[in-house]
Amino acid sequence: xxxxxxxxxxxxxxxxxxxxxxxxxxxxxxxxxxxxxxxxxxxxxxxxxxxxxxxxxxxxxxxxxxxxxxxxxxxxxxxxxxxxxxxxxxxxxxxxxxxxxxxxxxxxxxxxxxxxxxxxxxxxxxxxxxxxxxxxxxxxxxxxxxxxxxxxxxxxxxxxxxxxxxxxxxxxxxxxxxxxxxxxxxxxxxxxxxxxxxxxxxxxxxxxxxxxxxxxxxxxxxxxxxxxxxxxxxxxxxxxxxxxxxxxxxxxxxxxxxxxxxxxxxxxxxxxxxxxxxxxxxxxxxxxxxxxxxx
Amino acid sequence: xxxxxxxxxxxxxxxxxxxxxxxxxxxxxxxxxxxxxxxxxxxxxxxxxxxxxxxxxxxxxxxxxxxxxxxxxxxxxxxxxxxxxxxxxxxxxxxxxxxxxxxxxxxxxxxxxxxxxxxxxxxxxxxxxxxxxxxxxxxxxxxxxxxxxxxxxxxxxxxxxxxxxxxxxxxxxxxxxxxxxxxxxxxxxxxxxxxxxxxxxxxxxxxxxxxxxxxxxxxxxxxxxxxxxxxxxxxxxxxxxxxxxxxxxxxxxxxxxxxxxxxxxxxxxxxxxxxxxxxxxxxxxxxxxxxxxxxxxxxxxxxxxxxxxxxxxx
Numbered sequence: 001x002x003x004x005x006x007x008x009x010x011x012x013x014x015x016x017x018x019x020x021x022x023x024x025x026x027x028x029x030x031x032x033x034x035x036x037x038x039x040x041x042x043x044x045x046x047x048x049x050x051x052x053x054x055x056x057x058x059x060x061x062x063x064x065x066x067x068x069x070x071x072x073x074x075x076x077x078x079x080x081x082x083x084x085x086x087x088x089x090x091x092x093x094x095x096x097x098x099x100x101x102x103x104x105x106x107x108x109x110x111x112x113x114x115x116x117x118x119x120x121x122x123x124x125x126x127x128x129x130x131x132x133x134x135x136x137x138x139x140x141x142x143x144x145x146x147x148x149x150x151x152x153x154x155x156x157x158x159x160x161x162x163x164x165x166x167x168x169x170x171x172x173x174x175x176x177x178x179x180x181x182x183x184x185x186x187x188x189x190x191x192x193x194x195x196x197x198x199x200x201x202x203x204x205x206x207x208x209x210x211x212x213x214x215x216x217x218x219x220x221x222x223x224x225x226x227x228x229x230x231x232x233x234x235x236x237x238x239x240x241x242x243x244x245x246x247x248x249x250x251x252x253x254x255x256x257x258x259x260x261x262x263x264x265x266x267x268x269x270x271x272x273x274x275x276x277x278x279x280x281x282x283x284x285x286x287x288x289x290x291x292x293x294x295x
Numbered sequence: 296x297x298x299x300x301x302x303x304x305x306x307x308x309x310x311x312x313x314x315x316x317x318x319x320x321x322x323x324x325x326x327x328x329x330x331x332x333x334x335x336x337x338x339x340x341x342x343x344x345x346x347x348x349x350x351x352x353x354x355x356x357x358x359x360x361x362x363x364x365x366x367x368x369x370x371x372x373x374x375x376x377x378x379x380x381x382x383x384x385x386x387x388x389x390x391x392x393x394x395x396x397x398x399x400x401x402x403x404x405x406x407x408x409x410x411x412x413x414x415x416x417x418x419x420x421x422x423x424x425x426x427x428x429x430x431x432x433x434x435x436x437x438x439x440x441x442x443x444x445x446x447x448x449x450x451x452x453x454x455x456x457x458x459x460x461x462x463x464x465x466x467x468x469x470x471x472x473x474x475x476x477x478x479x480x481x482x483x484x485x486x487x488x489x490x491x492x493x494x495x496x497x498x499x500x501x502x503x504x505x506x507x508x509x510x511x512x513x514x515x516x517x518x519x520x521x522x523x524x525x526x527x528x529x530x531x532x533x534x535x536x537x538x539x540x541x542x543x544x545x546x547x548x549x550x551x552x553x554x555x556x557x558x559x560x561x562x563x564x565x566x567x568x569x570x571x572x573x574x575x576x577x578x579x580x581x582x583x584x585x586x587x588x589x590x591x592x593x594x595x596x597x598x599x600x601x602x603x604x605x606x607x608x609x
Contacts, residue, residue, distance in 0.1 A: 036380055087576040098327045099377050100580070103572055105329065108512055110568035117569050219561075230384055236382075265399045272388035276373070279385065282379055290609035 003138040008256045014145045016232075016252025017152035018214075019225065020245045021207030024159065025200035027244040030233070032174030032189060032196035033089075035100040039080065040204040040229065042111035043073040046220030047205020048212035049115060049124075055213075056126050066151070069209035070202035076193055077201025080107055108223065116219040125216040148210045155206065156245060159199075163241065168195060176239050201250035224268075228255065231271035235278055250274075299424040305498055307538040308433035312491040313511075314518045314530035317438055320484030323448060323526035324477055325460035326371070330390030331515060334363040334485045335392060336507035337456040338492025340404060340523045343413050352416045356493035363489025364482040369379050371481045382481075390509065409503025413496050429498055430485060436494070439489065441527050448527070456480050457525075510564060514541070517571040523581030531584060540567065 022040050029037045045086065051069035054060045084107050088099055133140045163169035175181040175189045182189065208222050232251045236243025251274055255267040262270070313331060320326045328334070341362050370389065374382040397529075404410065414508075414509030419427050447453060450543045458466040459476050467473050496502050518537040522529025545568060548559040574581070 036384065084572045084576075088579075091579060095325055095327075095379070098325075098383060099575060101329070101380065101383055102516055103325065103575055105509070106516070106568040106571040109510065109513055110565050110572070113561040113565040113568065117558050117565065120555070121557050198325060227388055230388070234381075263399065266395060269392045269395050272392040275385060275388055279373055279377065279381065283381075 002079045005257070006218075007139055007262075008241075008259065009253055010139055010141060012253030012256035013249060014141070014149055014252070015235060016249035017149050018207050018211050019153065019228050019252055020231050020248035021152060021210075022204040022222070023236070023244040023248045024227070024241060025203035025207075026233045027236065027238060027241055028172070028176075028196050028203075029200040031239045032172060033193050034179075035097040036104070036230075036238075037085075037197075037200075038101060038104040038226065039077075039107040039111060040201065041226040042108045042115075042237045043077055043201040043204045044208030044211070044225065045115055045217065045219060046073040046076055046111065046208070047202075048217040048221050049119060052124050052126060052203065052212060052217050056083075056124070063071030066206055066209060071230040074198040074202035074204030075207075077197045080111070081193070081197045107228070108226075112219050112223055119219065121219060123216040123218045124240065126213050128213070142214070144214050148214060151210060152208075157205070159203075159241075172196060173215075173241075176279035178239070228271045229266045231274045234275050236286055298426055301430050303542055304537055305426070305430045305433050306495075307535055308430070308437050308536035309491045309495050309498070310518060311531045312433075312435045312440060312487055312494065313515045314522070314534045315437070315444060315527060316484040316487030316491070317515055317519045317529045318525065318527055319444065319448075319480045319487070320367075322523075323453065323460060324456045324480035325379070326477060326481050326484075327379060328367075328481070328484060328488075329383045329512060330386030330388070330393075331488050332507050332509060332511045333386065333390030333393045334367065334488035335492040335495070335511065336390075336502075336504075337363050338489030339496040339502050339507070340397065340410075340492075341489070342493035343410055343496045344403070345405060346414050346497075352414060352497055352513045355497075356490055359493040360486040360489040363492070364486035367485025368478045368482040371478045372474075375477075390507075390512070394504050394507055397507065405503075407504060409501060409505075411501045413500040413502065415497055415500055433494060433498070436490075437531065439533065442498065444483075445527055452476075452479075467593065482500075499555060513568060513571060513594065517574070519581075520571060520574050520579070521546075521581055523583035524579075526581070526583040529581050529583040537567075539571070545553060 025043075025172070026037065026040045027069035029040070047069040048130030050052050050072040051065050054065040054068045055062070084103060085100055088103055089096065091099075120203070131143045133142050134146065143214045163173055171182070172192055172195070174185065174187055174194055179189055209218075211225075212221060228251055229248075233244050235250060236245070251271055252276060255270045258270045259267070313335060317328065317331060320328050338356075338359030341359040342352070345355040345358055346352050366389070370382060370385050374385060398407055400406075401408075415425070415429075417428065421428050448456070455466065455471045455476055458469065458471060459473050460481075463473050466476075495506070499506075514537050515534075519530055520535035521531070521536055522531070522533030541563070544563045548554065548562060551559075551562075554562070
């Protein structure tokens with residue numbers, strides 16, 4: 001019984017580590033630009049296809065493949081941001097943030113369908129050799145899942161270093177923490193928005209490619225996870241980067257543990273229920289201050 | 296050909312009802328409902344299941360609308376102290392979550408097979424005339440809703456809603472019950488989505504979770520934006536325009552050689568998504584722009600939402 005429970009928790013952590021990357025991306029973009037960019041989901045799929053193309057077609061090594069899966073959605077993210085979202089940001093009306101959210105959903109649909117046009121609706125797998133699961137203390141975990149976990153961890157550490165050591169990283173944290181104060185200190189949030197978009201979408205792309213390596217990729221790979229990503233981000237308070245990681249781990253574990261009582265297809269529903277629960281109990285999210293949530 | 300035109304004409308009327316609902320909650324009161332397809336599906340399944348167990352179809356429609364309205368008001372109350380984004384996220388989650396339930400509770404909804412053989416009103420009695428009857432019924436309903444809403448929105452209630460949309464704090468200071476107004480507007484919107492769902496289910500006599508995917512939300516947002524997002528006439532015009540684009544692109548795609556069915560479908564959806572983005576950029580006020588609805592010199596378009604910078608008085 002205990003082993004079974006521990007197995008669910010372990011699976012949850014593996015899933016949570018994957019979801020943490022796009023959730024970080026979403027949170028980063030929200031912090032700097034002030035709106036929920038729903039197109040992270042489609043950018044996950046872009047990253048997954050980039051990795052699939054680099055790995056299964058061109059035969060690149062895994063590290064270069066992941067780098068490719070970071071850069072392609074990052075660049076595409078900046079391009080779509082410039083083309084689709086920036087002109088609407090400039091209107092700066094009373095409901096710009098919501099307009100941007102609506103447009104980003106349309107953008108998500110557009111990217112998803114562009115991928116479907118190019119690659120078709122079929123599932124594409126990476127054709128990796130099948131490996132035996134590792135068994136430790138009665139727990140079972142796939143080698144690829146372990147590698148994903150480690151990759152996500154390495155990226156999280158690299159990000160933490162970027163945000164605490166570099167000038168750009170500190171500026172971004174300042175903007176996320178208090179936009180007005182950052183502007184007073186001479187940081188122009190608009191200049192940071194391209195960098196935030198690049199890193200955010202790139203993170204989503206890596207998350208998507210890790211997921212695809214473990215399972216497979218089709219045009220809806222990212223969109224299926226949209227609720228889980230948002231739940232993770234909302235759980236963390238939408239502006240807290242550490243909150244997003246913890247939120248993703250919590251959602252991952254909660255979703256897996258809930259499978260004891262619920263069929264696995266309802267994993268997204270647990271995420272939705274988690275959002276409702278958080279809004280009822282602690283509307284500001286678990287890890288952030290009150291700024292930016294209350295109207 | 297006539298039956299095809301009647302079919303898409305009726306569907307256009309259902310889109311118009313959805314668009315009218317969005318105009319009330321989004322255009323007039325400023326609340327985004329990203330899960331409108333969820334309320335639409337709720338109305339459809341509620342009415343279908345009720346009539347399956349012998350309830351009259353009219354009762355099914357009312358029940359579907361009432362259930363959708365109740366849930367809409369519930370979400371409104373839940374997010375009452377939060378920024379608008381949260382209502383959008385919750386409704387989006389509701390739409391997706393409901394689709395999962397529709398897909399997986401096979402004992403109730405038939406899963407991905409859907410429910411077929413939904414009862415149609417007076418179908419046996421009318422025979423050949425039935426499509427004409429339903430077409431007329433749907434458009435009479437649209438006309439009725441437009442009439443009632445235009446009365447309501449030009450009354451003090453409508454002015455108060457627009458005040459809430461433009462600046463909640465000002466409306467509250469002026470003594471308006473902001474929460475109550477928001478709940479009413481969002482509830483009316485959700486009720487219309489639910490009603491449209493019931494109308495849809497008994498028209499096509501078949502529903503499945505595929506009918507209630509997120510694409511429909513985008514279509515309705517496109518319709519409302521194209522028509523002018525605060526205007527009732529714009530909603531009707533926009534849904535006719537979207538239906539025309541949707542159906543004509545079906546024929547246009549056949550002229551492009553060498554495309555598979557999947558590619559044609561994805562190209563059409565891509566085009567509609569891009570159309571929404573372009574319209575929002577170039578003409579956010581739509582074909583029918585804002586009409587003499589604002590009081591005083593306050594200009595909603597130049598005010599900043601975050602209330603970071605105070606709006607200078609003009």
